[in-house]
Amino acid sequence: xxxxxxxxxxxxxxxxxxxxxxxxxxxxxxxxxxxxxxxxxxxxxxxxxxxxxxxxxxxxxxxxxxxxxxxxxxxxxxxxxxxxxxxxxxxxxxxxxxxxxxxxxxxxxxxxxxxxxxxxxxxxxxxxxxxxxxxxxxxxxxxxxxxxxxxxxxxxxxxxxxxxxxxxxxxxxxxxxxxxxxxxxxxxxxxxxxxxxxxxxxxxxxxxxxxxxxxxxxxxxxxxxxxxxxxxxxxxxxxxxxxxxxxxxxxxxxxxxxxxxxxxxxxxxxxxxxxxxxxxxxxxxxxxxxxxxxxxxxxxxxxxxxxxxxxxxxxxxxxxxxxxxxxxxxxxxxxxxxxxxxxxxxxxxxxxxxxxxxxxxxxxxxxxxxxxxxxxxxxxxxxxxxxxxxxxxxxxxxxxxxxxxxxxxxxxxxxxxxxxxxxxxxxxxxxxxxxxxxxxxxxxxxxxxxxxxxxxxxxxxxxxxxxxxxxxxxxxxxxxxxxxxxxxxxxxx
Ligand SMILES: [Zn+2]
Numbered sequence: 001x002x003x004x005x006x007x008x009x010x011x012x013x014x015x016x017x018x019x020x021x022x023x024x025x026x027x028x029x030x031x032x033x034x035x036x037x038x039x040x041x042x043x044x045x046x047x048x049x050x051x052x053x054x055x056x057x058x059x060x061x062x063x064x065x066x067x068x069x070x071x072x073x074x075x076x077x078x079x080x081x082x083x084x085x086x087x088x089x090x091x092x093x094x095x096x097x098x099x100x101x102x103x104x105x106x107x108x109x110x111x112x113x114x115x116x117x118x119x120x121x122x123x124x125x126x127x128x129x130x131x132x133x134x135x136x137x138x139x140x141x142x143x144x145x146x147x148x149x150x151x152x153x154x155x156x157x158x159x160x161x162x163x164x165x166x167x168x169x170x171x172x173x174x175x176x177x178x179x180x181x182x183x184x185x186x187x188x189x190x191x192x193x194x195x196x197x198x199x200x201x202x203x204x205x206x207x208x209x210x211x212x213x214x215x216x217x218x219x220x221x222x223x224x225x226x227x228x229x230x231x232x233x234x235x236x237x238x239x240x241x242x243x244x245x246x247x248x249x250x251x252x253x254x255x256x257x258x259x260x261x262x263x264x265x266x267x268x269x270x271x272x273x274x275x276x277x278x279x280x281x282x283x284x285x286x287x288x289x290x291x292x293x294x295x296x297x298x299x300x301x302x303x304x305x306x307x308x309x310x311x312x313x314x315x316x317x318x319x320x321x322x323x324x325x326x327x328x329x330x331x332x333x334x335x336x337x338x339x340x341x342x343x344x345x346x347x348x349x350x351x352x353x354x355x356x357x358x359x360x361x362x363x364x365x366x367x368x369x370x371x372x373x374x375x376x377x378x379x380x381x382x383x384x385x386x387x388x389x390x391x392x393x394x395x396x397x398x399x400x401x402x403x404x405x406x407x408x409x410x411x412x413x414x415x416x417x418x419x420x421x422x423x424x425x426x427x428x429x430x431x432x433x434x435x436x437x438x439x440x441x442x443x444x445x446x447x448x449x450x451x452x453x454x455x456x457x458x459x460x461x462x463x464x465x466x467x468x469x470x471x472x473x474x475x476x477x478x479x480x481x482x483x484x485x486x487x488x489x490x491x492x493x
Pocket of ligand 1: 003
């Protein structure tokens with residue numbers, strides 16, 4: 001499901017601020033890093049968050065929050081030097097705060113607020129724990145210079161833990177994180193409560209898993225095994241997990257039917273994968289479900305603008321099946337059959353609309369099938385063309401590997417055109433630009449007739465039969481095995 005921006009759409013004139021930041025960046029080139037320090041406390045009832053924000057040198061002009069509803073949750077803000085209350089104006093102005101001064105602010109997280117944002121309760125009680133959208137309670141500098149960061153120190157009641165997406169700072173007595181440089185309006189979630197944050201090592205990357213309270217309680221070991229298995233399947237593609245660390249949050253809801261009825265990726269702070277699970281379902285159902293593989297596959301790409309959701313969803317939808325076969329959770333025939341069935345659903349959806357139009361109206365019009373599966377079809381075509389063009393030296397796997405190495409920074413958003421231009425540069429081809437030109441403004445679902453013929457994919461009822469004598473049968477098999485097709489020819493199979 002979604003790799004979501006959920007932008008609040010608010011616009012602030014921050015060009016003046018940008019100018020100031022640029023000036024500071026230039027003045028401070030030779031200086032040590034500026035590190036503001038925010039100490040964040042929550043009460044044992046998990047109803048109120050108090051933040052003490054101390055600035056390193058000159059404070060920013062103001063603090064902002066991602067959600068427009070944050071102004072309603074804000075109880076108040078005070079200048080520590082004078083004790084005077086600061087009047088918020090949709091932001092917390094800091095003009096009166098002296099250099100290296102401190103302020104405190106308090107936010108009410110006891111209830112969901114849905115005045116502006118109607119996309120769902122952004123403050124949720126999960127059993128005895130609390131999940132709260134960061135944008136509702138966290139006021140922060142609008143932008144940070146390259147040499148500027150915020151240290152976030154959590155002051156929690158005894159026996160409580162916190163789950164956040166930010167990069168952890170090791171060797172501290174309290175949970176401590178670096179805010180980093182993702183834009184302030186990228187959504188993120190925090191959880192507070194009596195859960196344990198379990199660190200899962202995935203080839204040297206750290207997944208910080210928080211499983212929130214549920215009734216019946218979740219078998220955390222089992223769920224951790226399932227998360228680790230899916231993350232490792234993704235890491236197997238190019239030998240490492242795409243990011244050095246990620247937050248993984250699991251919210252139990254036993255009233256839902258499926259094992260994983262809802263899941264999404266958000267990028268605020270750093271990539272984070274969220275799952276709502278039905279903990280009553282047997283663990284085998286989790287392993288045969290595609291959701292975790294889909295969500296972790298989103299991380300093959302940096303953040304892609306939601307106007308181009310066909311790209312991020314296409315990658316995730318393609319690889320959820322390909323990686324399923326490579327990891328042995330799906331037979332090769334079943335993986336192709338799933339792809340084929342999906343292409344059929346995509347072709348039947350949003351007829352008469354271009355892919356760009358279907359993507360733009362995806363949520364409103366429910367055009368998910370067309371968007372997800374058009375993207376997946378384009379990824380199959382990209383994979384096929386790269387492998388054919390290079391005699392198996394290149395593939396979508398190798399292109400994404402190189403993309404992650406050059407451009408995997410977690411704080412930059414890309415359009416599909418930008419990302420495809422980079423992938424063409426990496427592969428020294430026009431494979432991606434061609435696909436963009438052929439399909440985004442087309443009212444037709446990508447035509448796979450020739451690809452099926454070359455790969456030897458023969459539709460038979462709802463399934464796919466694999467022809468052994470197809471010209472590119474070795475490419476077909478290389479896609480699902482994850483091995484290079486370079487040294488395999490049709491005659492040796
Ligand atoms: Zn998705």
